[in-house]
Amino acid sequence: MTTETDTRAGTHLYALVQHFYARQMQALDEGRFEEYAATFTEDGTFQHTPGTEPARTRAGIVAELHAFHERFRDDPVQRRHYFNQIVLDPQDDGSYRSTVYALIVRIRQGERPEIWPSCVVHDVLVVDGDEVLMRSRTVSYDQLPAQ
Amino acid sequence: MTTETDTRAGTHLYALVQHFYARQMQALDEGRFEEYAATFTEDGTFQHTPGTEPARTRAGIVAELHAFHERFRDDPVQRRHYFNQIVLDPQDDGSYRSTVYALIVRIRQGERPEIWPSCVVHDVLVVDGDEVLMRSRTVSYDQLPAQ
Amino acid sequence: MTTETDTRAGTHLYALVQHFYARQMQALDEGRFEEYAATFTEDGTFQHTPGTEPARTRAGIVAELHAFHERFRDDPVQRRHYFNQIVLDPQDDGSYRSTVYALIVRIRQGERPEIWPSCVVHDVLVVDGDEVLMRSRTVSYDQLPAQ
Numbered sequence: 001m002t003t004e005t006d007t008r009a010g011t012h013l014y015a016l017v018q019h020f021y022a023r024q025m026q027a028l029d030e031g032r033f034e035e036y037a038a039t040f041t042e043d044g045t046f047q048h049t050p051g052t053e054p055a056r057t058r059a060g061i062v063a064e065l066h067a068f069h070e071r072f073r074d075d076p077v078q079r080r081h082y083f084n085q086i087v088l089d090p091q092d093d094g095s096y097r098s099t100v101y102a103l104i105v106r107i108r109q110g111e112r113p114e115i116w117p118s119c120v121v122h123d124v125l126v127v128d129g130d131e132v133l134m135r136s137r138t139v140s141y142d143q144l145p146a147q
Numbered sequence: 148m149t150t151e152t153d154t155r156a157g158t159h160l161y162a163l164v165q166h167f168y169a170r171q172m173q174a175l176d177e178g179r180f181e182e183y184a185a186t187f188t189e190d191g192t193f194q195h196t197p198g199t200e201p202a203r204t205r206a207g208i209v210a211e212l213h214a215f216h217e218r219f220r221d222d223p224v225q226r227r228h229y230f231n232q233i234v235l236d237p238q239d240d241g242s243y244r245s246t247v248y249a250l251i252v253r254i255r256q257g258e259r260p261e262i263w264p265s266c267v268v269h270d271v272l273v274v275d276g277d278e279v280l281m282r283s284r285t286v287s288y289d290q291l292p293a294q
Numbered sequence: 295m296t297t298e299t300d301t302r303a304g305t306h307l308y309a310l311v312q313h314f315y316a317r318q319m320q321a322l323d324e325g326r327f328e329e330y331a332a333t334f335t336e337d338g339t340f341q342h343t344p345g346t347e348p349a350r351t352r353a354g355i356v357a358e359l360h361a362f363h364e365r366f367r368d369d370p371v372q373r374r375h376y377f378n379q380i381v382l383d384p385q386d387d388g389s390y391r392s393t394v395y396a397l398i399v400r401i402r403q404g405e406r407p408e409i410w411p412s413c414v415v416h417d418v419l420v421v422d423g424d425e426v427l428m429r430s431r432t433v434s435y436d437q438l439p440a441q
Binding site for chain 2: 007008010011012014015082084085086087088099101103114115116117118142143
């Protein structure tokens with residue numbers, strides 16, 4: 001039976017996760033990679049490209065992000081990650097599966113902003129009181145990523 | 148007079164409706180039409196194209212969605228419905244009018260994702276405890292839909 | 295120390311601000327400029343273009359919006375402002391800094407909807423009970439605005 005307390009807790013968590021994602025993705029888009037990595041658990045994993053090995057641990061995630069952005073050194077680009085339609089499903093171990101649409105807007109100087117790419121983000125969130133952390137993030141693409 | 152209890156109930160409902168929409172539209176975009184139809188009341192109506200007769204009842208909505216998607220059999224396309232700027236207005240009969248921006252991203256293999264189309268969704272929601280159902284959905288377009 | 299009451303208040307405020315923005319931006323996009331201006335404090339300021347003087351007071355904001363839209367008299371365009379990734383930071387004076395992604399979809403008849411432009415909105419919000427008002431709004435662009 002779902003009690004009123006449960007559902008209040010549910011909507012509280014929903015807004016908490018929205019705010020968590022907002023801070024997290026503003027940090028990523030502004031290049032604050034340590035802050036982004038700190039939103040993962042110490043042993044968290046992050047796979048941003050299907051078919052590759054995920055980055056592991058906060059230090060590993062920071063290193064991966066620096067390597068990724070190094071590729072765009074001669075082609076400066078601003079990205080904005082728009083998250084939408086967050087679905088939270090509680091799991092047996094107390095964590096939450098979070099399934100989220102992500103529209104990435106890519107902006108290059110002198111070009112029109114464009115959507116590149118359209119993704120679905122699959123997270124596992126652990127919630128301790130009001131602290132949210134990510135145990136894992138896996139990104140799937142609606143089409144294969146390419147330049 | 149608006150009491151604190153009222154406004155807490157208001158923000159609780161707001162997050163509840165966001166989560167409801169997230170599940171609903173992920174179901175639609177993944178082709179789970181029965182699950183989408185089940186978000187309507189038994190006698191719910193769904194008009195996705197202005198000037199056409201709305202689909203009526205859950206069974207009618209499922210049939211309509213299958214017919215719509217049949218048209219794209221030879222032209223596979225992935226859609227992602229982004230909902231934003233949800234405005235909820237209570238109505239005299241206890242239901243809520245919900246006015247929502249919808250940006251649909253359309254993805255075809257080998258093409259760039261594009262916005263097609265930009266819509267405003269007009270829903271009537273009935274809320275019983277923490278169950279949300281749609282009595283009706285009418286979609287208006289910022290320009291006429293075309294291929 | 296953050297108490298449970300604090301964090302419940304935090305997620306309550308988060309949903310309150312989302313709903314506030316939804317009403318505000320639907321008003322702007324539908325050309326209800328007085329309603330948009332009324333979301334500012336009496337002495338509020340609004341700078342929509344970097345490097346220009348901000349509009350001041352509600353009357354000044356209405357006048358500025360009429361002047362801006364006059365420019366599009368011969369080129370009718372529908373805009374939809376999508377807000378996302380809202381980050382709220384409390385300030386010492388009791389107000390909140392709000393940093394928000396804004397994707398503007400521009401729709402012209404006979405053309406595809408396009409993203410123009412991609413922005414970050416920097417607001418200062420004052421909250422009195424459940425009334426939210428804006429003391430200031432400053433918009434930054436990911437690239438320079440142009441036609």
